Amino acid sequence: MSESRSEISQLGEFGLIDRISKNFTLQNRSSVKGIGDDAAVIDAGDDYLLISTDMLVEGIHFDLAYMPLQHLGYKSVAVNVSDIAAMNGKAEQITVSIALTNRFSVEAIDALYQGIKAACDNYKVDLVGGDTTSSVSGLVISISVTGRVKKDQVVYRSGAKPNDIVCVTGDLGAAFMGLQVLVREKEVYEADPSMQPDLEKFEYLVSRQLKPEARTEIIYDLEERGVKPTSMIDVSDGLASELLHIVKNSGAGIRIFEDKVPIDQLTFETAIEFKLDPITCALNGGEDYELLFTIDQNDYEKLKNHPDIHSIGYMHDKKDQNVMISKQGTVVPLRAQGWNHFTSNPQT
Template sequence: MSENRTELSQLGEFGLINRLAQGISTQNHSTVMGIGDDAAVINAGDQYGLLAADMLVEGVHFDLSYVPLQHLGYKAISVNVSDIAAMNGNPEQVTVSLGLSNRFSVEAIEALYEGMKAAAKAFHVDIVGGDTTTSKSGLIISISVFGKVEKEKVTYRKGAKVGDILCATGDLGGAFMGLQVMEREKQAFMANPDMQPQLENYEYIVQRQLKPIARMDIIHELAEFGVVPTSMIDISDGLASECLHLSTNSGVGIQIYEDKIPIDRQTYETAVEFNLDPITCALNGGEDYELLFTIKQEDYDKIEKHEDIHFIGHTQELTKGNSLVTKNNNLVALKAQGWDHLNDQKEDN
């Protein structure tokens, strides 16, 4: 029996998902897309329904020694809404399931829900149910989100064609650097409990980590401009990892340019302070929850002047691979080195 045992760490998160998906088939004609994208797609009459779920586990995804419960509640809803945004859809309902230990008071859970209600209001979604149970391993939050999208506007990871323009919203690497700052301050506090956290000059990146905002604003603006992306994904595991997902699903190569990757000044300066390469932080940091998408070349003029959409590369023949063009015009192969939850280390693919 032990000879046939495969450790989870051998497969990693995405390897496990792929292996389990091989044994799953759909039985209902209404299931349009199952496992393999940011959300499942369900036929719902004249529109498609969208269904996504995410789980946040204490000690894996968050540390309550420095994460306020209200911020955590907001983030839990926002990161799920981001999956609906990545399908070019609009969220409508969420369910909230919690695993709670007896160390939490009713007031603490109410604070968590205050954040959830604030996010629900911001993204125009209804909290319609869920479940609660006892947890012996800390706080567990499981969110399911339901949304809709017009059939002709649904956007998958698999739609990019050779010659499409690659776009990223916002700026990248900030959430990762915010986490580094908070971890540093935690260690300093543990060594000296009388010390006050030094978060001045880091407000933006700390906020990027604690309270990411799903880019529904971009989805609405793309609709106003008459632009339907050819493929899209949200940036949860780092830019490099998401580029490779689009490449694999669409069957195209991707080339991005170092000098086009959007990095906020505070992110850049903090990375240098930590002796980290800002570009590496943007490529592999994760948790930015921005959008990465491709558009047809003829749609470029429609969004060319948008201040928060950045044109960072293009698609090419799959045989040319996936690469980063450095400022010195050197080609570096893109590798996914984001966090793997089942491997407890950076993945390297």
């Protein structure tokens, strides 16, 4: 029997998601928003309940040669909490499913769950369920998170309108450079196990890669200052990719300025040392877990003194003109070159 065979790599992850989701429509009244944002939205009386899920696979998303299990546990919770923050919500519960081989000891599982517990304590999230099973090879962690937001406070990717200001928290590209440092040190160690990794200088970058934090305090700051973003997303695949998600969902164009994109000094210097362009790392590196959002111009005054929120550009009405103005004043089209696990090597 001959059947046609198409490769997943031809579609890419977003193409695959589009292909899957086009066959599904929502039929329950309680399903307010399905596939296509940082979290799904479910009716829950006065509030909306938010739900999101992430799967982390050994050898694809993490390498236990440099990722301690405690950090892995912490990170796997943080990235889920970040998805809830990106809806302007607060995470409340998680379920954790793990599949693992008998290569892992009980002590290893203890370490993983110590990290999960540290994140639960930090983000005030309850572990309410999960599944534990064995696997044929390696470790797989699947976490689902539920969160809550008042109905009139939910923020989607789709609400940005012309003249809105584009904001991003923290700094970008550090987690990506942290990964480059870890990969290099692993190679050095593998070539000569007597070499001790020299990570002290890169501590900030490595910590951004190994133990990222969800920017939950930003959600409280926005609430306190009376600002509801018009659109929001978290930066997991890279700034450029996320900007284009907002563009696609909002139907408005975006213009950002290279000299406004926040890049930490160490990220910048390390990128140069690695012969990488710092702005490319910031645009496409991913795993920053910062919040990217747009606000109405009238709200700008309320946020402009916030030490960790940076305006990097604005929305306009030409949705096919999505560009960055470089430091030299040239106009560079924004392109998503985020992580794509279905093509080439995802970790480098």
